[in-house]
Amino acid sequence: MTILDGKKISNDIKEEIKAEVDKMKANNEKVPHLAAVIVGNDGASLTYVGSKVRACERVGFESTMVRLSNTTSEIELLDKIEDLNNDDDIDGFIIQLPLPPQIDTQKVLMAVNPEKDVDGFHPMNFGKMALDMSTFIPATPFGILELLDRYQVDTKGKHTVVIGRSHIVGRPMSILMGRKGFPGNSTVTLTHSHTKNITQITSQADIIISALGVPNFLKAEMVKDDAVIIDVGITRVADESHPKGYVITGDVDFENVSKKASFITPVPGGVGPMTIAMLLKNTLLAREQHRLK
Numbered sequence: 676m677t678i679l680d681g682k683k684i685s686n687d688i689k690e691e692i693k694a695e696v697d698k699m700k701a702n703n704e705k706v707p708h709l710a711a712v713i714v715g716n717d718g719a720s721l722t723y724v725g726s727k728v729r730a731c732e733r734v735g736f737e738s739t740m741v742r743l744s745n746t747t748s749e750i751e752l753l754d755k756i757e758d759l760n761n762d763d764d765i766d767g768f769i770i771q772l773p774l775p776p777q778i779d780t781q782k783v784l785m786a787v788n789p790e791k792d793v794d795g796f797h798p799m800n801f802g803k804m805a806l807d808m809s810t811f812i813p814a815t816p817f818g819i820l821e822l823l824d825r826y827q828v829d830t831k832g833k834h835t836v837v838i839g840r841s842h843i844v845g846r847p848m849s850i851l852m853g854r855k856g857f858p859g860n861s862t863v864t865l866t867h868s869h870t871k872n873i874t875q876i877t878s879q880a881d882i883i884i885s886a887l888g889v890p891n892f893l894k895a896e897m898v899k900d901d902a903v904i905i906d907v908g909i910t911r912v913a914d915e916s917h918p919k920g921y922v923i924t925g926d927v928d929f930e931n932v933s934k935k936a937s938f939i940t941p942v943p944g945g946v947g948p949m950t951i952a953m954l955l956k957n958t959l960l961a962r963e964q965h966r967l968k
């Protein structure tokens with residue numbers, strides 16, 4: 676069994692990006708600038724955005740965090756997006772999800788200039804991804820592809836079962852694993868809340884990508900020997916014995932599933948850190964395309 680070490684690989688990627696930024700600095704070129712908009716005070720969201728800002732600092736990017744109150748109207752957020760679209764210093768930006776209920780998420784994501792959409796959530800970029808055109812691939816799916824690539828996990832002709840059809844993980848992942856090339860060329864099954872007899876499906880999977888958000892959902896009995904297990908779940912489970920008052924728990928019963936798996940991602944230290952590294956990679960790409968315009 677091999678652990679797919681997202682912590683380590685994400686650090687490697689950050690070092691590669693930092694080397695690129697150092698070259699830009701040596702040539703007196705503008706460095707990439709990422710902005711992150713966060714609406715409200717959700718603790719997990721603030722943690723993630725904080726990690727993104729710190730990661731920017733580490734590789735030498737500029738970063739801006741835009742904090743808006745929980746009562747922000749849709750119009751106010753759309754105005755802020757317009758400012759960021761028009762700000763020539765900003766190469767890319769993200770709107771941290773989830774948004775409060777008074778705001779229509781799809782409308783907001785459609786307002787982001789696709790050239791600055793480093794999350795890859797705009798329908799234009801999602802469509803390009805589905806059509807194999809060059810674009811920003813959403814950071815979590817992109818990070819999973821990168822992990823499979825760096826560990827040379829064989830995906831060709833394999834049966835990949837994706838659990839969960841969210842717009843930011845499950846749905847794009849199901850498309851990417853079935854694309855031509857590597858990592859891809861899989862036969863993909865997308866499962867969700869209406870799927871019947873999920874154990875029968877997961878037990879046939881060569882690769883399982885679980886993006887459900889239900890702690891310890893995937894049990895050893897649901898997995899065949901030598902399966903590849905990608906755990907995208909990150910749920911904070913209350914735990915008083917822990918200094919923070921919670922522990923981060925994945926979708927996978929790691930202790931038991933890891934005994935059967937050929938490759939498996941841990942939580943924490945798997946897909947999460949890769950997400951941040953690939954957001955930086957997309958921002959570097961955005962800077963490059965912006966410079967060439």
Ligand SMILES: Nc1nc(=O)c2c([nH]1)NC[C@@H]1CN(c3ccc(C(=O)N[C@@H](CCC(=O)O)C(=O)O)cc3)C=[N+]21
Binds near residue numbers: 722814
């Ligand atoms: N517009 C937008 N883009 C996103 O990419 C986005 C988002 N909204 N909303 C929320 C999800 C979640 N997400 C994570 C990023 C890093 C970790 C991460 O670094 N996790 C650490 C643990 C961090 C902790 O201690 O909480 C790990 O797994 O090792 C987790 C989750 C990005 N998301």
